[in-house]
Amino acid sequence: MLPALVFLIVVTQLPFVATVVISFVRWNALAPDNRGFAAFDNYKAVFTDPAMRSAIWTTVLLTVTVVLVSLVLGLGLALLLDRKFTGRGVVRTMLITPFLVVPVAAALLWKHALYNASYGLINGTLTWIWKLFGSADPPQPDWMTTSPLAAVEVALIWQWTPFMMLILLAGLQSRPADAVEAARVDGASTWDVFRYLTLPHLRRYLELAALLGTIYVVQNFDAVFTITSGGLGTGNLPYTIYQTFYQAHDYGRASAQGVVVVVCSLLVATFALRTVSSLLREEITR
Amino acid sequence: MRARSPGRTVRGERSAVRPGRRGPIGWAAATVAAALVLSGCYRGAGNLGNEGRDTINVLMVNNPQMADLQRLTAEHFTRQTGIKVNYTVLPEDDLRDKMSQDFSSQAGQYDVASLSNYETPIYARNGWLSPLGERAARDTSFDQADLLAPVRKSLTAADGKVYAEPFYGESSFLMYRKDVLRDAGLTMPAKPTWKQVAALAAKLDGARPGMKGICLRGQPGWGQLAAPLTSVVNTFGGTWFTKDWQARVNSPEFTAATRFYVDLLREHGEAGAPQAGYTECLNDMQQGKVAMWYDATAGAGSLESGDSKVAGKVGYVPAPVERTASSGWLYTWAWGVQKASTHQDAAWRFISWASGKGYERLVGERLGWSKVPAGKRASTYRDPDYLRQSGAFAAATKNAIASARPDDPGVQPRPAPGIQFVGIPEFSDLGTKVSHEVSSAIAGRQSVSEALDKSQRLAEEVARAYAKR
Numbered sequence: 001m002l003p004a005l006v007f008l009i010v011v012t013q014l015p016f017v018a019t020v021v022i023s024f025v026r027w028n029a030l031a032p033d034n035r036g037f038a039a040f041d042n043y044k045a046v047f048t049d050p051a052m053r054s055a056i057w058t059t060v061l062l063t064v065t066v067v068l069v070s071l072v073l074g075l076g077l078a079l080l081l082d083r084k085f086t087g088r089g090v091v092r093t094m095l096i097t098p099f100l101v102v103p104v105a106a107a108l109l110w111k112h113a114l115y116n117a118s119y120g121l122i123n124g125t126l127t128w129i130w131k132l133f134g135s136a137d138p139p140q141p142d143w144m145t146t147s148p149l150a151a152v153e154v155a156l157i158w159q160w161t162p163f164m165m166l167i168l169l170a171g172l173q174s175r176p177a178d179a180v181e182a183a184r185v186d187g188a189s190t191w192d193v194f195r196y197l198t199l200p201h202l203r204r205y206l207e208l209a210a211l212l213g214t215i216y217v218v219q220n221f222d223a224v225f226t227i228t229s230g231g232l233g234t235g236n237l238p239y240t241i242y243q244t245f246y247q248a249h250d251y252g253r254a255s256a257q258g259v260v261v262v263v264c265s266l267l268v269a270t271f272a273l274r275t276v277s278s279l280l281r282e283e284i285t286r
Numbered sequence: 287m288r289a290r291s292p293g294r295t296v297r298g299e300r301s302a303v304r305p306g307r308r309g310p311i312g313w314a315a316a317t318v319a320a321a322l323v324l325s326g327c328y329r330g331a332g333n334l335g336n337e338g339r340d341t342i343n344v345l346m347v348n349n350p351q352m353a354d355l356q357r358l359t360a361e362h363f364t365r366q367t368g369i370k371v372n373y374t375v376l377p378e379d380d381l382r383d384k385m386s387q388d389f390s391s392q393a394g395q396y397d398v399a400s401l402s403n404y405e406t407p408i409y410a411r412n413g414w415l416s417p418l419g420e421r422a423a424r425d426t427s428f429d430q431a432d433l434l435a436p437v438r439k440s441l442t443a444a445d446g447k448v449y450a451e452p453f454y455g456e457s458s459f460l461m462y463r464k465d466v467l468r469d470a471g472l473t474m475p476a477k478p479t480w481k482q483v484a485a486l487a488a489k490l491d492g493a494r495p496g497m498k499g500i501c502l503r504g505q506p507g508w509g510q511l512a513a514p515l516t517s518v519v520n521t522f523g524g525t526w527f528t529k530d531w532q533a534r535v536n537s538p539e540f541t542a543a544t545r546f547y548v549d550l551l552r553e554h555g556e557a558g559a560p561q562a563g564y565t566e567c568l569n570d571m572q573q574g575k576v577a578m579w580y581d582a583t584a585g586a587g588s589l590e591s592g593d594s595k596v597a598g599k600v601g602y603v604p605a606p607v608e609r610t611a612s613s614g615w616l617y618t619w620a621w622g623v624q625k626a627s628t629h630q631d632a633a634w635r636f637i638s639w640a641s642g643k644g645y646e647r648l649v650g651e652r653l654g655w656s657k658v659p660a661g662k663r664a665s666t667y668r669d670p671d672y673l674r675q676s677g678a679f680a681a682a683t684k685n686a687i688a689s690a691r692p693d694d695p696g697v698q699p700r701p702a703p704g705i706q707f708v709g710i711p712e713f714s715d716l717g718t719k720v721s722h723e724v725s726s727a728i729a730g731r732q733s734v735s736e737a738l739d740k741s742q743r744l745a746e747e748v749a750r751a752y753a754k755r
Contacts, residue, residue, distance in 0.1 A: 029383070030711030032390040032412060051719075116566065117557030118496070118575040127496075136495065144561045145729045228561060231506040231725045246379045247508070248715035249386060 016262070023255035030249045042256035052257065054233065055240040056264075059218060062149065062236055066156045067213045071206065073157065074164025079194075081165070082172040092169075099162035107226035110155040115227070117142040148232040152223050160217065164209045171205030172198070211273075218265065237261050341370040342632045345385060346400035347619065348375045351454055351659045354649060355640055362648060363639050369632045378509075382714075389414040394626035397633045401622045403440035403692070406450045407702075407709055409622065410443030416623040417447040421634045428638045432663045436690040437618050440703065451641040454659035455618035457605070457686035458517060458706075461571065461586060462486075462578040464601040466493050480518065480546065480606040483578065487554040490577040499554030501576040502547065505563035506725045508717030513615060513706035514580060515724060516717075517605060519543040520696040521613035526708050526716075526745060529699040531753040533745035535720065536738040545734045548727050560729040572596055580605065582617070583686055586679035587656055602682035604689070609697055615706035616690035618662065646672075661687055701752070712748045719744050 026038035046052055081092055098106070114121050123140045130138030144151045175198065183193050221238040224230055230239040241261070245254035346352045352375065359371050374396070376384060381400070388395050389409060401409060409415050422430040430438070433452060441450040460483065462474055467486075470493050475482055487499030503511045519525070522543035525534055534540055551559045556570050564581060571579045572594055579585065590597050605614040621637045623630060639645055643665055646658050655675035660666050660683070667673070667684045676683075695705040702709040707717060723737035 028711075029386040029390060030408070111561070112566075112569075115558075116569075118498075118570050119573050123557075140557055142558045144558060148560075148729075229506045229510070229563075231722050232560060232729050232731060233726070235722075243715070243718065246383055247718045249383070249711065250715075 019255045019258055022251055023259045025252045025255075027252040028248070028250045038252055042252045043260070045253055046256045046260050051235065051240055052260075055235050055237045058149070058234060059236040062153060062156075062220070062224075062234075063214055063217045065153050066160060066217045067210055069153070070157045070160040070164045070213060071210055073161045074209070075168050075202075075206075077161065077165045078168035078172055081169055095165060096162045098159050099166075101159070103159070103220075103222035104226060106159055107155060107223045110151075110158075110223075111144070111227045115143045115151055117144075144228060145232070148228045148234050152227050152234055155223050155227060156217060156220060160213055164213060167209040167212075168202060168205055171202045175201050340368050340629075340632055341372065342397040342627075342629050342636055343372045343374065343395060344398045344400075344636065345374045345376070345381065345388070345396040347378050347381045349619070351619075351657070352400065354653055354657055355453075355645075355659075358645075358648060358652065362645075363636065367632075367635055367639075369635060371636060389624055392624070392626035394624060394628065396624060397627040397629045398621050398623055398636060400453065400619050401450050403437075403450075403616065403618050403620065404704065404707055404709060404713075406441050406620060406622060407443045408711055410445070410447070410449040414625055415449040416625050416627070416630060416633075417449055418451060418623065418634065418637070419448040421638075422448065422451065425634070425638050427644075428642055429663075429665075432643070432665050434662060434664060434684070434687050436616055436687060436692060437662050440616055440618060440692045441620050450620035450622040451637050452618045452620045452662040453641055455616070455661035455687055456583045457614040457616055457661075457683065457690050458514065458580065458582055459586075459605050459614055459682055459686045460578060460580045460603050461589060462601050462603070463574075463596065463599055465599045466490060466497070466577045467601075469493070474601060474603055477604055478606045480521070480608050483580075483606045484546070484550050484554075487550060487578060491554050493577055494574060496575060498556050498570075498576050500550065500578040500580065501556045501562070501567035501570050502551050502559070502580055503563050503567065504551055504555070504559035504725055504728045505561050505566070506718060506722040507563070508707065508714050508721065510563045511721040511725055512717035513617075515544065515547055515721070516706045517613050517615045517695075518547050520705065521606075521608045521610045522546065523609045523697045525696050525698055525700060527701050527749055527752075529701050531701055531749045533742055533749040535745045536735070536742040541735060541738055544724060544727075544738060548724065548734050551728050552730065560725045571600075583614075583661065583679070583683040586683065587676070590676070590678050591656055598678070600678070602679050604682070604686060610695070612686075612689040612691070613695075614686040614690050616687065616692050617706070650675075710748070710752070712751075716744055716748050 023042050024038060024040075026034065026036050026041065028034065077095060081088065081095070101109075112120070117123055117140055122143065123138075126140065127138045130136075179197055180193055183197060188196070219238055220236065221242065224234055224236055224239045225242070228234040230236075230243065235243070237257075241254055241257045244250050244257055248254075346355075356373050356375065359373075364370055374384075382405070385396070385399050385401070385405075387393075389399070390412070392414065406415070419430075422428055428451075430448075434455065437452045437455045438448065441452060442448050460474075460478065467474055467490070470489060472486060472489060474486070478486075483500070490497070490499040503514050505511055516526070519540050522539050524537060524540035524543050526540075527533055556562055556567065556576050558566070562570070564585070567576070567579050567581055568585055568588055570576045571585070571589060574596065586600070586602060588594065589600050604612060607613045621641060623633045623637070627633055641662070643663065646660070646663070646666055647669075649658050650669075650671055655672050658666065658672060660672070660676070660680075664684075667680055673680055690705060692703050692705050694700070700708075704713075707713050720737075720741040723732070723741050724734075726732055727734050727737040
């Protein structure tokens with residue numbers, strides 16, 4: 001066990017320790033002769049940086065929207081797929097597909113093939129519909145400019161809905177059938193069955209899906225980077241750190257940003273899990 | 287940026303930096319791990335695979351011209367010289383990052399790297415590169431004098447020595463649909479001013495169903511929007527910094543240029559301008575969605591290629607001007623040799639082959655003349671085979687590159703070289719941040735003066751550090 005434990009610590013914890021160390025160092029790759037101990041300068045820069053503040057807000061907004069909407073859509077799809085109908089297997093496979101697309105490819109697809117105002121599918125469809133009615137002047141909204149954050153969110157929702165659907169579908173299929181039968185015999189309506197049997201049973205699955213979804217969406221980089229290049233107020237935390245690291249080559253400040261993000265995430269996660277979730281609480285009471 | 291460098295060809299879009307979904311910790315951890323390995327803790331591992339005297343490690347950007355080079359190396363270089371080449375190919379941002387780590391520590395892991403004319407003077411000043419002038423002079427078949435003067439000069443550092451040899455080069459010019467202008471009864475001046483171009487754009491709006499007047503980049507990035515914008519700023523008489531490091535980003539000239547650029551885009555520019563970069567404009571031009579396009583000369587190759595719907599219908603004139611004689615930018619990917627490399631001779635032989643005349647002919651004959659890494663040698667533009675394929679834009683491209691003046695791109699002396707960028711390490715970050723503000727002005731979320739006031743504060747921060755030196 002000990003070698004395994006040592007290995008685990010080396011590959012998971014040491015890099016973080018190194019990051020913490022670097023966050024106290026004045027280290028810009030492009031100024032090789034100006035390296036040294038910076039004390040809290042990097043952290044000061046992080047906390048006074050307006051870009052960082054707006055990135056935090058953007059990240060929260062993006063994550064909450066994407067997770068909640070995909071959860072609701074995923075629940076709807078899972079309930080539909082829980083019924084028996086011909087071709088169910090095929091439909092399920094097709095619904096899962098978006099989650100299997102490489103994130104960068106998906107983002108490129110949304111940017112060019114769908115959203116693009118002059119040659120994207122959405123505006124092309126509008127043109128076609130308007131043509132049917134003999135109008136040569138269809139509306140050509142520019143989605144990524146008018147609502148850039150929503151454009152990123154929609155692309156992410158498309159990708160994450162199947163993930164939520166899978167987890168909830170697993171939950172639905174483990175529902176005890178006899179309880180539903182009994183409720184039906186007692187004259188419960190479909191809504192009653194959903195409200196008093198299905199939802200309570202699904203609670204842990206919903207929480208798990210939301211938790212996992214949040215962990216992944218908070219870290220999203222591909223969609224922001226590709227669709228809007230972080231412009232028009234869509235720069236989230238990973239994008240901001242990327243910019244500090246790759247554009248400014250400021251390793252010290254990028255590390256400080258990383259440390260701040262990790263600490264904040266841990267605080268929020270612990271607090272959220274303790275107060276909201278039954279996942280941990282029941283473990284503790286047992 | 288894949289920015290890009292201003293003009294990426296073909297696959298303009300950058301792939302994202304990391305394949306997986308990694309978050310801040312993952313990044314930081316990866317960073318540190320990489321930094322530890324590269325900072326010399328592992329000096330011993332630096333030259334893995336270099337047991338033979340004749341193996342060199344080359345680090346290069348993943349542009350199509352480099353991919354062709356990689357394909358041709360074994361048969362046409364290693365077989366003749368016995369020098370084996372190990373390539374490491376990365377997207378532009380990753381390349382800059384790895385390169386600056388390896389070169390700044392002089393770890394010697396890479397013998398040769400692809401640098402642009404943005405990094406070359408900076409790296410040379412830091413003492414990270416070997417001067418190549420003497421080797422080039424001794425190697426008569428290389429013919430250093432054949433290189434186009436502005437390209438050669440842009441790879442010459444402040445000490446007057448050459449530190450990199452160009453692989454291909456580009457400038458910028460105005461591309462326009464000859465047929466559309468003719469049908470509208472309009473003529474394009476041989477040397478247009480920006481005011482004339484704006485007037486033409488207004489008249490060309492709607493010349494064909496769904497067609498806008500002009501395509502200009504609006505996508506944030508120092509290699510996207512900041513490049514054409516800076517070339518417009520130069521010719522309007524503006525500059526990022528004065529000779530003695532005063533930031534001038536909200537000066538009247540800079541503001542007039544930016545306002546002109548933003549208004550032109552908002553009134554007669556392509557749809558979706560705030561996210562449109564090189565690739566989007568190329569698509570718009572090919573789809574007939576715009577009548578004019580001001581961008582990299584590399585775009586012409588794609589517009590005239592066999593499968594392009596507008597091939598043969600496009601005219602080319604020099605980059606529009608206002609107060610300067612020319613305003614085209616200059617960008618080149620070139621080969622530099624790390625000072626700490628223990629394979630200096632083999633490295634030069636590789637460069638002499640890759641940047642030589644023979645290689646251009648080899649690509650033309652083996653892969654097609656449209657794939658030639660052009661824009662660096664005068665002899666390319668005298669080659670009948672090349673001209674047969676690229677006659678439509680060859681002269682315009684050569685003239686654009688030849689008239690570029692990276693040391694004096696505007697109306698006032700500059701503190702650092704560069705036309706569409708300022709040749710200081712901080713510009714990649716500054717240019718990107720400022721282009722975010724301007725892009726948001728193009729989207730109508732703030733006024734141009736708001737955008738530039740914020741940008742001025744960022745530029746002042748950069749200038750302060752230099753003014754002290």
